[in-house]
Amino acid sequence: MNRSSLLLVGSAVLAVGAVGAALFTQHVLGMQPCPWCVLQRLIFLSIAAAALIGLVAQRLGPILMIGLAVCGMAAALWQHFVAAATASCNLSFADRVMSGLTLDELAPAVFMATASCADAKVNLLGVPYEFWSLGLFVMLESLATWTLVQRLRRG
Numbered sequence: 001m002n003r004s005s006l007l008l009v010g011s012a013v014l015a016v017g018a019v020g021a022a023l024f025t026q027h028v029l030g031m032q033p034c035p036w037c038v039l040q041r042l043i044f045l046s047i048a049a050a051a052l053i054g055l056v057a058q059r060l061g062p063i064l065m066i067g068l069a070v071c072g073m074a075a076a077l078w079q080h081f082v083a084a085a086t087a088s089c090n091l092s093f094a095d096r097v098m099s100g101l102t103l104d105e106l107a108p109a110v111f112m113a114t115a116s117c118a119d120a121k122v123n124l125l126g127v128p129y130e131f132w133s134l135g136l137f138v139m140l141e142s143l144a145t146w147t148l149v150q151r152l153r154r155g
Contacts, residue, residue: 004147008051008061011143015048018136023110025124034120035094035113036079040133042103042111043072047140054147062148069141076134083117084130092117 001009019041025031033041047068054061075094089095095113098104103111122129 004150005055007143007147008054011065011140011147012048012051014136015044015051015140018044018133019110025129027109031122031124031129032115032120033113034079034083034115034117035089035092035098036075036083036117036130037115037120038098038104038111038113039094040072040075040079040130042098042101043068043075044133044136047072051144054144058151059148062144062151065144066141066148069137069144072137073134073141076130076137079117079130080128080134084121085118087116087118089113089117 022033022037022041026033047065050061050064050068052061053064079094083089083092083094098111098113104113120129124132
């Protein structure tokens with residue numbers, strides 16, 4: 001397996017690990033998610049799928065990862081600067097997406113929002129929770145960009 005393939009597999013593991021960490025903080029530490037939190041979980045899992053697609057579709061996977069990571073960054077920043085200042089996330093973009101996909105019904109332990117955006121505003125080790133997600137999205141985007149550049153150089 002070459003270096004770019006290893007980075008894609010590592011990216012998939014990192015993205016799934018982010019969701020695992022979110023589930024741990026929810027179900028063990030009692031940190032309840034809002035719609036923007038669960039939307040970011042979906043984006044992380046989509047990035048993992050795109051990374052695995054990249055093992056077969058040399059350029060498509062990293063391109064999808066970059067686009068999804070940018071969406072994740074936007075979601076984390078929106079959650080911090082806009083949604084956390086509102087009393088309710090009902091009918092927000094994140095709420096409509098998650099309800100429309102019915103993932104909250106299909107996998108409620110993973111995708112059901114159980115808190116408002118204001119209630120979900122918490123710190124983890126002194127850092128706003130959504131900034132942990134933001135950092136991971138930046139890292140995943142960087143890994144995908146590096147992988148894409150390497151693959152474009154190889155032709």
